[in-house]
Amino acid sequence: MAPQLAGRARPTKPKKPQRTNKRKRDDVDVEALESAVSELDPKATYTTFTDLPLSEPTREGLKSAHFTTLTDIQARAVPLALKGRDVLGAAKTGSGKTLAFLIPVLENLYRAQCIGGDAGLGAMVISPTRELAIQIFEVLRTIGRKGHLFAAGLVIGGKSLREEQDALARMNIVVCTPGRILQHLSQTAAFNVDNLRMLVLDEADRILDMGFSRDLDAIIEYLPTDRQTLLFSATQTKKVGDLARLSLRDPEYVSVHEAATAATPATLQQNYVLTPIPEKLDTLWSFITSSKKSKILVFLSSGKQVRFVYEAFRHMQPGIPLLHLHGRQKQTARLDITDRFRRAQHSCLFATDVVARGIDFPAVDWVVQVDCPEDADTYIHRVGRTARYEREGRAVLFLDPSEEEGMLKRLEQKRVPIERISVRGKKQISVKKQVQSMCFQDPQLKYLGQKAFASYTRSLHVQKDREVFDLQKYDLEGFAASLGLPGAPRIKFLRADAEEVKRRKNAPRMGPEVDDDVSADSDDEEGEMGVERAKLDKKNGVRTKYDRMFERKNQDVLAEHYAKMVKTDGDAGGEDVDMSRLDGEQAVDDDLFDVKRRIPAGEGSPVPSLSDIDDADEASVTGDPATGTSRTVHLAGAKDPLIIDSKRREKLLKSKKKLLKHKAKGSRVVFDDEGMPHQVYEMQDDEAFRSKGAAEEQRRQYVDAEAERVREQDGRDKVLAKEKKREKREKRKERERAAEEEDGVEKGEDDGTGVGLVGGEDAMANFLADAQASGSDLEEEADVEVEEQPPKKQKKWFQKDVRRDSDDEVGVGKEIGTFDELEAEAARLLG
Numbered sequence: 001m002a003p004q005l006a007g008r009a010r011p012t013k014p015k016k017p018q019r020t021n022k023r024k025r026d027d028v029d030v031e032a033l034e035s036a037v038s039e040l041d042p043k044a045t046y047t048t049f050t051d052l053p054l055s056e057p058t059r060e061g062l063k064s065a066h067f068t069t070l071t072d073i074q075a076r077a078v079p080l081a082l083k084g085r086d087v088l089g090a091a092k093t094g095s096g097k098t099l100a101f102l103i104p105v106l107e108n109l110y111r112a113q114c115i116g117g118d119a120g121l122g123a124m125v126i127s128p129t130r131e132l133a134i135q136i137f138e139v140l141r142t143i144g145r146k147g148h149l150f151a152a153g154l155v156i157g158g159k160s161l162r163e164e165q166d167a168l169a170r171m172n173i174v175v176c177t178p179g180r181i182l183q184h185l186s187q188t189a190a191f192n193v194d195n196l197r198m199l200v201l202d203e204a205d206r207i208l209d210m211g212f213s214r215d216l217d218a219i220i221e222y223l224p225t226d227r228q229t230l231l232f233s234a235t236q237t238k239k240v241g242d243l244a245r246l247s248l249r250d251p252e253y254v255s256v257h258e259a260a261t262a263a264t265p266a267t268l269q270q271n272y273v274l275t276p277i278p279e280k281l282d283t284l285w286s287f288i289t290s291s292k293k294s295k296i297l298v299f300l301s302s303g304k305q306v307r308f309v310y311e312a313f314r315h316m317q318p319g320i321p322l323l324h325l326h327g328r329q330k331q332t333a334r335l336d337i338t339d340r341f342r343r344a345q346h347s348c349l350f351a352t353d354v355v356a357r358g359i360d361f362p363a364v365d366w367v368v369q370v371d372c373p374e375d376a377d378t379y380i381h382r383v384g385r386t387a388r389y390e391r392e393g394r395a396v397l398f399l400d401p402s403e404e405e406g407m408l409k410r411l412e413q414k415r416v417p418i419e420r421i422s423v424r425g426k427k428q429i430s431v432k433k434q435v436q437s438m439c440f441q442d443p444q445l446k447y448l449g450q451k452a453f454a455s456y457t458r459s460l461h462v463q464k465d466r467e468v469f470d471l472q473k474y475d476l477e478g479f480a481a482s483l484g485l486p487g488a489p490r491i492k493f494l495r496a497d498a499e500e501v502k503r504r505k506n507a508p509r510m511g512p513e514v515d516d517d518v519s520a521d522s523d524d525e526e527g528e529m530g531v532e533r534a535k536l537d538k539k540n541g542v543r544t545k546y547d548r549m550f551e552r553k554n555q556d557v558l559a560e561h562y563a564k565m566v567k568t569d570g571d572a573g574g575e576d577v578d579m580s581r582l583d584g585e586q587a588v589d590d591d592l593f594d595v596k597r598r599i600p601a602g603e604g605s606p607v608p609s610l611s612d613i614d615d616a617d618e619a620s621v622t623g624d625p626a627t628g629t630s631r632t633v634h635l636a637g638a639k640d641p642l643i644i645d646s647k648r649r650e651k652l653l654k655s656k657k658k659l660l661k662h663k664a665k666g667s668r669v670v671f672d673d674e675g676m677p678h679q680v681y682e683m684q685d686d687e688a689f690r691s692k693g694a695a696e697e698q699r700r701q702y703v704d705a706e707a708e709r710v711r712e713q714d715g716r717d718k719v720l721a722k723e724k725k726r727e728k729r730e731k732r733k734e735r736e737r738a739a740e741e742e743d744g745v746e747k748g749e750d751d752g753t754g755v756g757l758v759g760g761e762d763a764m765a766n767f768l769a770d771a772q773a774s775g776s777d778l779e780e781e782a783d784v785e786v787e788e789q790p791p792k793k794q795k796k797w798f799q800k801d802v803r804r805d806s807d808d809e810v811g812v813g814k815e816i817g818t819f820d821e822l823e824a825e826a827a828r829l830l831g
């Protein structure tokens, strides 16, 4: 292909020989690369990046990022893609697929000299989530920063459309989410994709599935058909229909792990625990508190579940920093949380499937799936957040007994090796009572619990795989109790609702525009709890006050005292909390799980067993356990001990007044004549009670007496209120009279001519009109029960009339006399 230099170089002036030389070098470089690529044998074995014909900037970029050896998928897919072939790349999670498509993008555009503003858009990389798009963009920057001059951009929404529009016109490479790029394709006039050479779909099966299908089809309509297409995923699609939609040209299917015994990384140890849904929280709590020195990613089925578990658990202080992430959070919070989890050494992140695919959190020790994934593919992606690129990891799946058979079958079909383990009875800590008491004390938490219950139940209801999910078989009452609810909220699944939810479920739940969560996670889609509110809301698109309350208040539910105690970075999203419960109960330092059988995860798996992890898990805590106020936690054995010890907290600890806030509230007592304390309400002695007559009679007498007391008090209150009102009115009138006199004097001095003033009956008519217009002020004056008008207004209209009155020497003011008389006259006329 002839090199096109137009885009590469800024207009060069003949006087600058250096520049010309560089262009010449580029020409030579590009020509040499072209011939090397044409001679490249895609079937040969390549081990290092230097074995491939790559441009100098790419080589340098890879070197500076310490990428030297090719992974399997890179070794197979990169040569093909360099040669311009369409590729369907499938490889296990964490095997380096991102570089497998980014290197060809940089190289192919470089060789085509598709660089600079005039060259237009050369490559589009589509990702199903914003988080993943950002990650891809970061990798692109890492390997492209050493000398490449491409203009690359990220278009994922969350910014002003205008800003993106301006940047898009200059981009050579765009990393984007489907919804947002479609919006630009249809709305941004300057966005020209006629020169597009490469289209890449990361997590291709997800982008091609129902949720994104409409967006994708529309995007493809805009793109030139003569282009190279690369599709990558750990669970690659081979569906002919999908491939036809993308107009692939003789695609090469590269599946490097097809012959492997497992579809998941060999370094991943996978287990499941039979946990009836009412026990889930207990098991999860026991797990978290026994793995405090780990990095744990916990998947739940909906944002509501995530919020509830996060709020409840952080209140109970498990002794490990907790974070939570779901698609309803603001983009900045989402980024902040992913970033914090990325950097954390020990932390537990509760998340929805928004981070199930592609996200490369470093060094995750555990992936815990509390809610069963909807299918085996989702399972594979979720567990793929650990054991990435030759690291070890462990995954635990919680299964309700009713899900066991069906799910195991599905996993087996997908070649997922998983073994059952069980929780050691004595290690299981029950948090039911604590959760119930918290919900009892905090209506907001209870409300979150109801929402969590509804969204979970609904997600079960809309599951497609009935062999795994049978709503009838779950103990929903028990589950509700475990969420601290007094009973299972009534959920009616209307047909229309269910269809809508299904539609949502298929929507791009990890996409930028649509909620992440499994389907039924919209506030308005929670089903009917108690009343048929949600149904109405959804139909009308109305948000109820409960919804608003939920959105507003629960941003920081239960966080108030926490915020004071813990150093936070200020975002409503996940607070980093590192505290140990001080009651000793959590110090679980033995194996939580009883491993019946274990699949050897590779030879001599260095994955630490639970006992390994827990052995060092002793927290040394300073402070006063009685007040529960210590926040200086030093986790033994940690390389970098997490010490939460800010000046602010020390100050706080010293302040007695503030400490009082965290003490238990005292109960009110009354003292008798001998100075003995008593409860405000005390139980009467049984005999003494009976001696006063029948219980019903006593009740009636009590009610009558109380009613009488209330009536009397009410009468007194009314008299008092009238009196106050009267006093107020008199004071006001006095003030007004004084103002009248003052004003009269002033006016008399200033202007005694009365020029242009109305007089006589006109003045009265005006006054009455004003009085009527101001909402029957006269009536109001007569009835003390009616609220007064704001004094400012009264003053204004009064002054107006006074001025008129005082200005007119023979006018109404003088005929009527005082304000009271004027008012009385007005009242008479108004009837």
Ligand SMILES: Nc1ncnc2c1ncn2[C@@H]1O[C@H](COP(=O)(O)OP(=O)(O)OP(=O)(O)O)[C@@H](O)[C@H]1O
Binding pocket: 066, 067, 068, 069, 070, 071, 074, 091, 092, 093, 094, 095, 096, 097, 098, 099, 233, 234, 357, 358, 359, 360, 384, 388, 389
């Ligand atoms: N050639 C390489 N040498 C060393 N590390 C690599 C190489 N290629 C990729 N990695 C690292 O491997 C990790 C996983 O890579 P990547 O995120 O591309 O995996 P993936 O196959 O896309 O995973 P998923 O299927 O979960 O999206 C990253 O941390 C990346 O830096």
